[in-house]
Amino acid sequence: MNCSRLTSTLLVSAFVCAISVFASDSACLKKCLDTTETPSYFSDSPQWASLIEPFNLRLNYTPAAVVTADNPEHVSHGVLCARNCHIKVQAKSGGHSYASFSSGGQNGSLVIDLASLNTVTVNQADGTAIIEGGVRLGNVDDMLYAQGKRAMSHGTCSNIGIGGHITHGGYGYDSRLWGLALDHLIAMEVVLADGSISTVSPTENEDVYWALRGAADSIGIVTKFHVRTQLAPEKLVYWVYDLTDILIDVPTSVASLQEIQDFALNPEFQDRRSTWGWFLGPSTFLLRGKFFGTLDEWNNRIAPELLKGLPPPRTGSGAATDVREVSWLESQALFYGFEDINSLQQPEEPGQYNTHDIFYAKSLTIPDPMTEAAMTDYFTYAATQGATVAAPSSWFSIVNLYGGPDSQINIYDAEWSSYKDRDSIWVVQNYASVAAGNVFNEGLRPFLDNFNDAMTESMPETAFGAYANYIDPDLTAEEAHFLYYGEDIYPRLLDIKMRVDPDQVFYNPLAVGVGDF
Known part of the structure; x- marks a missing residue:
C-alpha cells in the first residue's frame, strides 16, 4: 500500500x-x-x-x-x-x-x-490481463479477444459480474481444458476490512490470497484481478444433441444415462478437450458441450462413442440438435443464448442491469459415479413430481461434467485455494422459478429439496457437497460452511477471517465466521 x-x-x-x-x-x-x-x-x-x-x-x-x-x-x-x-x-x-x-x-x-470498475487490459508481452472487479463476463470475452485474441475459462451467462463468480469457482464449458475461472488468478488488488488496499499473490499476503480464491465475500473486496489468459482457438466444435426420446420411460432414461456416464469416464474418448453436461426439463433432455478439436474428429470418432446405445438424437423442425464448427466468440455467444457475437457486450454502469428472475435453486457436487439406483430415483422424481409443477412455475436440472479423465479442474487441491470440490465428477444445479409478474410458488422450495434428496439417498456413502456460486439461502450457516468448504478448509478460513476481519465487516448470513465468533 x-x-x-x-x-x-x-x-x-x-x-x-x-x-x-x-x-x-x-x-x-x-x-x-x-x-x-x-x-x-x-x-x-x-x-x-x-x-x-x-x-x-x-x-x-x-x-x-x-x-x-x-x-x-x-x-x-x-x-x-x-x-x-x-x-x-x-x-x-x-x-x-x-x-x-x-x-x-x-x-x-x-x-x-x-x-x-469495468476495464480489461492485456499485457501484450506475456498474455496476462488485469480485469477490474465490476466487469461482466460477456465484456471479459469481448475485451480479451480484442487485445490479441486472448481468452479464459468462466461461466455461461454473459451478464454475470466477474467478482463473485471467479472468487467462488467459476465453471464453464472451457474448464476441463483450462481450469476454473478461479484457477486463472495470479494476483489480486483487494480492499480489506481495515480499509487497506493490498496486493495478494502466491508470494505476498499468501493466506489472504488463498482465502479470497473460494471465499472472497467473507474476506475482502477485490478491485483488480490479475489473470493468466490463453490464446483463443481459431475454431472449435459447438454441439447439442436433443435426446428427449430417452424420456419415454424411466428404464430407458436410466440405461441411457449409464451409457453417457460410461463415456464420461472412458479415457480413450474423454479428455480435457471436451467439457459438457446435460439439461433435463419436464419434456426435454439435451446433451451440450464444446470440443476443442476438429469437426471431423468429433463426427467420426468422438460422437459415435458418445451416442452409442442411445436413441437417435432428434433432428428437423423443433429439434435442438446442432453440431457445427464455430469461432471462439461465436461459441461463447451460443452458450450465452445468442447467435450474434455483438450481444456479448453487457451494461457497464451502476443501475443499468435489468434482467431478473424469481426463483430458488439448489446444488450438489458428486465425487462418485452415479449409481443405477440414484439415476432411477432422479428420473422417477422428475417424471412424477416434476409433472405436478404447472405454469406459471417451471423447473430444470443441469448436470455438468467436472471430473473424468484429464480434467484440469481437479488437478489442484486445498493447498492451491480455498475452493473445495476438486474431486467432483458431476456438479448439479436444480432450479425452479415462476414467470415474471407472478408471486413465487413456495411449494417449489420443498420440490427442489426433495429433488436433491432423490439424487443422494441411494448413494449414502458419497460425500456430497454444494457449489457456492449457486448459493442456497435456506441453509444454516453451519450447513453452508460444511457443504461449501468442508472440515479441512473451513478451520483455516475461519482463522484468516478472525485475523483480517475480526469485526465481521464483510457479512452475509452464510459468511465465514457466522455462528463461530
Whole structure:
C-alpha cells in the first residue's frame, strides 16, 4: 500500500471515529460518505430503485446505502465508513447472487457497487490481463479477444459480474481444458476490512490470497484481478444433441444415462478437450458441450462413442440438435443464448442491469459415479413430481461434467485455494422459478429439496457437497460452511477471517465466521 493510500485511510478512519460517538449508524454513514466525497446513494435518491433491485426478485433487501465506486479509494472509504459506523458491507460485482447477498442478504448493509470498475487490459508481452472487479463476463470475452485474441475459462451467462463468480469457482464449458475461472488468478488488488488496499499473490499476503480464491465475500473486496489468459482457438466444435426420446420411460432414461456416464469416464474418448453436461426439463433432455478439436474428429470418432446405445438424437423442425464448427466468440455467444457475437457486450454502469428472475435453486457436487439406483430415483422424481409443477412455475436440472479423465479442474487441491470440490465428477444445479409478474410458488422450495434428496439417498456413502456460486439461502450457516468448504478448509478460513476481519465487516448470513465468533 502506498503512502497516499495510507494517509487517506488514516484520515477517513480518524474522522469516522470522531463522529460515530454521537451519530446514529445511518446518519454516521451518510455524513462520512458525504465528507469523504465517496459517490453514494440513499433511499431518497432518484436512482435508488434501480441500484438496489436484485437479480432474484424473490429476495429483496433494502441496503443502508449504495456506494458506486469509481476507484479502489472509493471502496476503501466505503468500507471504513461502514466499519466505524457499525454497518455491514457486501460487494456487488454483477448483482447475480442467487441469495441476493450482493444486496447484503439482509436489510441495512452497505452495498459497494463495482460496476464502474469495468476495464480489461492485456499485457501484450506475456498474455496476462488485469480485469477490474465490476466487469461482466460477456465484456471479459469481448475485451480479451480484442487485445490479441486472448481468452479464459468462466461461466455461461454473459451478464454475470466477474467478482463473485471467479472468487467462488467459476465453471464453464472451457474448464476441463483450462481450469476454473478461479484457477486463472495470479494476483489480486483487494480492499480489506481495515480499509487497506493490498496486493495478494502466491508470494505476498499468501493466506489472504488463498482465502479470497473460494471465499472472497467473507474476506475482502477485490478491485483488480490479475489473470493468466490463453490464446483463443481459431475454431472449435459447438454441439447439442436433443435426446428427449430417452424420456419415454424411466428404464430407458436410466440405461441411457449409464451409457453417457460410461463415456464420461472412458479415457480413450474423454479428455480435457471436451467439457459438457446435460439439461433435463419436464419434456426435454439435451446433451451440450464444446470440443476443442476438429469437426471431423468429433463426427467420426468422438460422437459415435458418445451416442452409442442411445436413441437417435432428434433432428428437423423443433429439434435442438446442432453440431457445427464455430469461432471462439461465436461459441461463447451460443452458450450465452445468442447467435450474434455483438450481444456479448453487457451494461457497464451502476443501475443499468435489468434482467431478473424469481426463483430458488439448489446444488450438489458428486465425487462418485452415479449409481443405477440414484439415476432411477432422479428420473422417477422428475417424471412424477416434476409433472405436478404447472405454469406459471417451471423447473430444470443441469448436470455438468467436472471430473473424468484429464480434467484440469481437479488437478489442484486445498493447498492451491480455498475452493473445495476438486474431486467432483458431476456438479448439479436444480432450479425452479415462476414467470415474471407472478408471486413465487413456495411449494417449489420443498420440490427442489426433495429433488436433491432423490439424487443422494441411494448413494449414502458419497460425500456430497454444494457449489457456492449457486448459493442456497435456506441453509444454516453451519450447513453452508460444511457443504461449501468442508472440515479441512473451513478451520483455516475461519482463522484468516478472525485475523483480517475480526469485526465481521464483510457479512452475509452464510459468511465465514457466522455462528463461530
